[in-house]
Amino acid sequence: MRKRGCYKHLNTFKMNFRKFGNTDLLVSEVGFGAWAIGGGAMIGNTAIGWGQADDITSIKAIYRSLEVGINFFDTADIYGLGHSEKLLGHTVGNNKDVIIATKVGNVSRNDEFTFDYSKEYILQACEKSLKRLGRETIDYYQLHTARLSHLKQGDCLEAMQLLQQSGKIRYWGLSLNTYDPFDEANYLLENKLGSGFQLVLNILNQKAMPLIKKAGAEGYGIIARMPLQFGLLTGKFDAGVNFPDNDHRKKRVTKDVVDACNLGLQPVWNLCEKYNMNKTQLALSYILSYPEVSTVIPGIRTIEQAESNTTGLIQLSKEDMKFIEELGTTDFVKLMDLIREKEV
Numbered sequence: 001m002r003k004r005g006c007y008k009h010l011n012t013f014k015m016n017f018r019k020f021g022n023t024d025l026l027v028s029e030v031g032f033g034a035w036a037i038g039g040g041a042m043i044g045n046t047a048i049g050w051g052q053a054d055d056i057t058s059i060k061a062i063y064r065s066l067e068v069g070i071n072f073f074d075t076a077d078i079y080g081l082g083h084s085e086k087l088l089g090h091t092v093g094n095n096k097d098v099i100i101a102t103k104v105g106n107v108s109r110n111d112e113f114t115f116d117y118s119k120e121y122i123l124q125a126c127e128k129s130l131k132r133l134g135r136e137t138i139d140y141y142q143l144h145t146a147r148l149s150h151l152k153q154g155d156c157l158e159a160m161q162l163l164q165q166s167g168k169i170r171y172w173g174l175s176l177n178t179y180d181p182f183d184e185a186n187y188l189l190e191n192k193l194g195s196g197f198q199l200v201l202n203i204l205n206q207k208a209m210p211l212i213k214k215a216g217a218e219g220y221g222i223i224a225r226m227p228l229q230f231g232l233l234t235g236k237f238d239a240g241v242n243f244p245d246n247d248h249r250k251k252r253v254t255k256d257v258v259d260a261c262n263l264g265l266q267p268v269w270n271l272c273e274k275y276n277m278n279k280t281q282l283a284l285s286y287i288l289s290y291p292e293v294s295t296v297i298p299g300i301r302t303i304e305q306a307e308s309n310t311t312g313l314i315q316l317s318k319e320d321m322k323f324i325e326e327l328g329t330t331d332f333v334k335l336m337d338l339i340r341e342k343e344v
Helices: 055-067 079-092 119-133 148-153 155-165 182-190 209-217 255-264 266-275 279-288 303-308 318-328 331-341
Strands: 009-012 017-019 026-028 072-074 099-104 106-109 112-115 138-144 169-175 196-200 221-225 311-314
Touching (some): 055 079, 055 303, 079 099, 119 138, 169 221, 182 209, 196 209, 266 279, 279 311, 318 331
Parallel strands (some): 072 099, 138 169
Antiparallel strands (some): 009 311
8 A cells, every 4th residue: 555645736726837848938837728619520521529619618718727827728720620719819819928839731621631731731821820819920830740751742841931930930840640650750850840749648648758758858849638538537437428429539439448448547546546636637747747748738628627627736756657657568558559449
């Protein structure tokens, strides 16, 4: 039986801030993931959102997030097909203390989800994002899951550099794909391009850990997304959970995935008693215990989530970090393989 200790709290409605790599951006260690407030958008028969969202509720969540110290908001032009950007523009677009990051490259055309990393498209898309956001400059602009072939072709890199030179964006980087992010990240690192990476990091998916260490050492900012793995790390799902057709989780978070994760995660959840915290707090604390991480961006769409995602966060002990990391290279690999099967 492990003894409960006294642990340093990172914040209790008192936000800490971290430097974003070698930039002059000082970001709240918990940011606002703005995918869900885009609503239940569809491209053809494909859900690209998290189900229906109420704009009034979303706006209240944004303002509450500001009150608890969040200054970093991450969105994309594809989220709600522009609706997420519009909401941020309406609420915080003219707030110079707010840092806004958005993304480009994921496209809806002819009712199909596709990609466009051409120079012409990126330049045009940036102007549209600026208009929706109500800003003259985007603080941090990201190529949305561009692959190595796009980077080597060079159009997208030239576009980002032109936008930076013209003052349309302050900094740029790459939002990496979920499962195999290394080739694209290493290309930017080797060529000293961009200022940061957005990548998946959570208790279940620790695959990017070597990249985080390397990029952090090279002065790149790190945005950790999917900290709760579609909600599986909140501990709130049971086998009967069911999502509407306009929620992308309907095909991903199935009964077998929920059952396997609830059982497989039990050794980690035993730490909640030790630290006197809930599962969401443990999941977020794990990520923020890595100094290389600049900010973690849980999805926020209610006042309650704005509050719960920013309270009770602690620095985990080295012993417990090692324990979770060992599970990440053994038991959790099987769980991620099961989750990945649902992507096909």
